[in-house]
Amino acid sequence: MSRIQHIVIVGAGQAGARAAQALRAADTDLQITLIGEETAPPYERPALSKAVLLGEASPDSALVETSTYWSTQRIDLRTGVRVEAIAPHEGYVQLADGSRLQGDQFLLTTGSRVRPLPCAPTPRAGVYYLRTLDDCARLSTEMQAGRSMVIIGGGFIGLEVASSACARGMQVSVLEREATLLARALPAALADQIAQLHRAKGVTLHTHAQVSSIEPTEDGLGVSAVRLTDGTRIAAEVVVIGIGIIPNTELAEAAGAQSADGVVVDAYGRTTVSGLWAAGDVTNHPNAVLGRRVRLESWQNAQNQAITVAQNMLLANPVAYAEVPWFWSDQHGVNIQVAGAWEPTAQTVWRGAPNAERALAFALVEGRVVCAVALNQGAEIRFAKKLIESKRVVSAEQLADPTLKLKELLAGPPSTSTH
């Protein structure tokens, strides 16, 4: 392989930005182009449902770097530019204006987009999705005390918006299709604690709620209610839809790359097409810790997978990306952290009695910790990650004993018992 002189990154979100930085750090002479469809410079999304939505933090605080940073790093950031096609074999990307940009290697960090609700596929007056800084700014102006908000989708994004809307003094209802909130992400007892937390703050939760339509106001200029399939009508002045995201795989697929719930990459970030790499939300990648393929929608993955993959693009001997998946959520002042992936069939071990302010649960499979979930115990998650990574056999009794520090559990001799 001749020396790589120019890498083109398609997608200027958090992953693309971190990849560009990693490339620059690895090679001072490399030509780096970072192309993004949105007009804003690269930013991180976590605060868009929390501090920025509430106006407690400025939109600029979400930027990965200040807007002048990219030129000082000689990273050619092109925002507001849509890429129409990638041709890795021919060595170019085609832009929306018809021009072609030559490159030696290509990295896809196209992320994901919101999953549309069939009866409200696009935003309209009073109906919002939350994904971008623009979405956040529009929704924020609607969030006024005393107004009613209905949130469709009781996942993390919906519950964070519920928390923010409560803080603004709105009357909030959350509609969840399943029997419980966060059923796939958390142990049932903990999901129940989160539900109780929301109820205690005045949020009305509707489970088994199937939306049939969003009803406009008589003048057609706003919304008046959300109608469920069982006929229930829930009054709403503002509707927020948060029912998941879809990876933006189309460019990769059109370039011939395999895609299956995300662009299929190996542990190094290589797609099935030579010269085309991918990182972040858009990828379906093997995770050595979990022992299976995953598509992750997290801040951690957007940053760290992107850095590893970018470095790999320049290395003769690439390095596998293999971290314990981790994410956080903040709701009503409670910090929720999850390390690993929750397995409903695993043995659940509680460390101390859980309540809505403080809880720590482990999922044990054959005596090994595969997941930990914490409410307001972030420091413990750090040790839990190490326990997961070590694949060390520990006993449920040891884990459950709050007088035994997790740090000591990591340092001690491996337990031989799986009971």
Added chain:
Amino acid sequence: MAWQALADEAAIQEEEALGVQIGSHDIAICRLDGQIYAIHNICTHQYARLSDGYIEDGCIECPLHQGRFEIKTGAACGAPVSGTLRVYPVKVEEGKVWVELGD
């Protein structure tokens, strides 16, 4: 307020932090390789006490979102945190940790 005795040296284990609030100051007193350091205890990202966090590789990590700061310099070690935390002068005398608070 100049120098203040804020903790017993023996109370601070290796790679652990003790949070001390005095006046308007909230300070994390940490031990690294036997040495005692004092650093501003509140994360630059969101309100959280670093002394409730985790110490590794010379950095203290915020328990909320795992932003990391170098204990010796106060420098942020990458996203989601930025900026530099105040580092306080420290001395240990007769088993007590003294910290110079300045104003």
